[in-house]
Every structure is written in C-alpha cells, then in structure tokens.
Amino acid sequence: MKKLLLIGLFGLFSLNVYAQEETTTYNGEKYxxxxxxxxxxxxxxxxxxxxYSSPWQNQLKVKFAxxxxxxxxxxxxxxxxxxxxxxxxxxxxxxxxxxxxQSIKYTNTREAINSSNNSTGIGAGIKALNNLTRTSQFAEIxxxxxxxxxxxxxxxxxxxxYDSVENERLRTTPDYVYSKKGGKVEDFTPAKVKIAxxxxxxxxxxxAKGEYGSLKNEEKQRSGLGKFIRDEIKNATVDKLSIVNEVIYDYNENCK
Incomplete structure (x- = not known):
C-alpha cells in the first residue's frame, strides 16, 4: 500500500494555499x-x-512534504x-x-463550560477561551x-x-462528535443519537425496545440556559465510546 504512494510522485506539486516552510533533517517520516x-x-x-502528551496539537496544524x-x-x-x-x-x-x-467546523462548548465549573481564576478563563475561539480544527475519524x-x-x-493533572485528564478522556451524511458536526448526546x-x-x-444498553432514557427538564448548562455537564459523563461501538456501528452496518 505504501509503495503505491510513490508512483508518479516525482514531479513538483503546486498547492494554492498559504503555508509556512521549514527545512529539516529527513528521519524516516511517515507516508x-x-x-x-x-x-x-x-x-x-x-x-x-x-x-503522546499533547494530542490536541494535531487538531491545530500538520507538517507535510x-x-x-x-x-x-x-x-x-x-x-x-x-x-x-x-x-x-x-x-x-x-x-x-x-x-x-479532517478539517471540521466545531466549537468545544462543553470543555469551555467544564473549565468554568472545575477551575477558577484567570487560568479557567484562558482555558475556556482556548476552547471557544477555535472553530476550525482537524479531528481524527x-x-x-x-x-x-x-x-x-x-x-x-x-x-x-504537559504534566499537569488537568492536561492528563484532557489527554486520557477525549470527546466524540459526529456528522451525518456529511452534514453539520454536532455534539454527541444520547438524545441526538436517537434522532440520528x-x-x-x-x-x-x-x-424503542431499549435494546441498546448504551442509550439511557433521559429525564425531561425545564428549558433555558440552566438546562443547557446542566445537560452539558451531564453529557460529559456519558459513555460515548460505548454508543459508538454499539449503536453507531449497528446503524452504519445495517442502514445503508
């Protein structure tokens, strides 16, 4: 498979984008x-x-030759x-x-809210801003x-x-978002998955029969900002990977 990447690649490539250039030592980079x-x-x-210690950096930039x-x-x-x-x-x-x-449009509102609830002071404000101001970013499929x-x-x-407790939490507990048929990238909640x-x-x-153990029935709550914030905090504890492996896998395999 890798050898196929080399076929016909010895011409010059012209990309109509702006990018920073850097010359360095070749060290068996990945194809x-x-x-x-x-x-x-x-x-x-x-x-x-x-x-390993900073996977979020892969969402910001990539080096390519x-x-x-x-x-x-x-x-x-x-x-x-x-x-x-x-x-x-x-x-x-x-x-x-x-x-x-892939490059996606998504703002990590949940992590920004978690910052405000789990931390105080200038650091919490900076962290919230870091998550709210990044709308275009790469995300791994x-x-x-x-x-x-x-x-x-x-x-x-x-x-x-990189050695802080908070950074360790971010590194070991990634979030999951989804897009249906190439549409808008959305936050991953049991309610939205049921609709999808x-x-x-x-x-x-x-x-409807309750056969998906990873989808739990949700209680009805009042609307408004208070509900939004509570839902964001509550959804942070949802086992999204189980939903992906059970429900989304089932849908993609059986609903062509």
Whole structure:
C-alpha cells in the first residue's frame, strides 16, 4: 500500500494555499497525503504537530512534504505547515493503519463550560477561551459510514504544562462528535443519537425496545440556559465510546 504512494510522485506539486516552510533533517517520516481546498490529493510524508502528551496539537496544524521536497541524498526534507483553514484533510500511516484527520467546523462548548465549573481564576478563563475561539480544527475519524464519528480533545490553559493533572485528564478522556451524511458536526448526546438513527426502521425499533444498553432514557427538564448548562455537564459523563461501538456501528452496518 505504501509503495503505491510513490508512483508518479516525482514531479513538483503546486498547492494554492498559504503555508509556512521549514527545512529539516529527513528521519524516516511517515507516508500519507493531504487534500487541498480544491479537492486535490497530494501524497508525501506527514509529521504530526502533537505527540503522546499533547494530542490536541494535531487538531491545530500538520507538517507535510511532497515527495519532490525530500532529498534523501542530502538527508533533507522541506516541510510546509498547514492549519484547518488551509486544507480539507490529512492522513498518515501508523504501521499499516491509516489515521485520517479532517478539517471540521466545531466549537468545544462543553470543555469551555467544564473549565468554568472545575477551575477558577484567570487560568479557567484562558482555558475556556482556548476552547471557544477555535472553530476550525482537524479531528481524527474513528468511525466511517452514513454517520461519521470524530475524536476531539479539549485544549489546556498552557501548551507547556504537559504534566499537569488537568492536561492528563484532557489527554486520557477525549470527546466524540459526529456528522451525518456529511452534514453539520454536532455534539454527541444520547438524545441526538436517537434522532440520528430514527430514519432507519432497524435501529429505531431496537432503540424503542431499549435494546441498546448504551442509550439511557433521559429525564425531561425545564428549558433555558440552566438546562443547557446542566445537560452539558451531564453529557460529559456519558459513555460515548460505548454508543459508538454499539449503536453507531449497528446503524452504519445495517442502514445503508
């Protein structure tokens, strides 16, 4: 599969986007591609912006070099850095497994509210602002189908405090959002999932019979801002991954 990426890639590629350039030492980077705003796929090598301790950085930027920008003789590679406004998608191989990140429009309101409820002072305000001001970002696809699910990480107060308790929570408890048939990216709640799967008789019937253990009946509450805030806090405790593995998988497999 990786060898196919090299076929016909020794010409120069022209991307109609603005990106920062950086020349560095070639060190066996991972093969992948980007898709620019016009829909053109350009294959080459990808360098993630974030690592194990800061996966949210992968949502902000990515470094990419086309094959023509790799000089193995001089052991040099010329990267360009792109953000979510520059390109539609990027992919890289982790072993033989492709990891796909798409540019989406989404504001992490929940993490901003969690910041206000779990912290106080200037730090809480900065963290809330970090999450509210980022509307265009990359998100990794975890489930493909009529309902596509993305994994999202909240943003910390400081990009340098990787060993903090709060950053550890963000790293180990990602959020999940979804898009149905390429539509708007939405927050993941049991109520919204029930609506999303209602157009398929198979999953609608199973949900009505209570056959999905990951979907719990929700109590009716009064409307207004108070309800919105309570729901956001409550939804943070929902086992979304179980909903993805049970309900969304069932829908995508049986409701073509």
């Amino acid at each position: 992948g591609y980007i898709i620019d705003k016009s829909g053109k796929k350009v294959e080459g090598v990808v360098h993630l912006n974030g690592g 086309a094959i023509a920008d790799i000089d193995k003789v001089k052991n040099k590679i010329k990267f360009k850095t792109y953000d979510a406004d520059d390109i539609k998608e990027y992919m890289l191989y982790e072993g033989d497994t492709p990891r796909v990140f 975890v489930t493909e189908g009529k309902i596509r699910v993305y994994k999202m990480y909240g943003y910390p107060t400081s990009a340098s405090a 799967i209602a157009d398929c008789p198979f999953t609608k019937a199973k949900a």
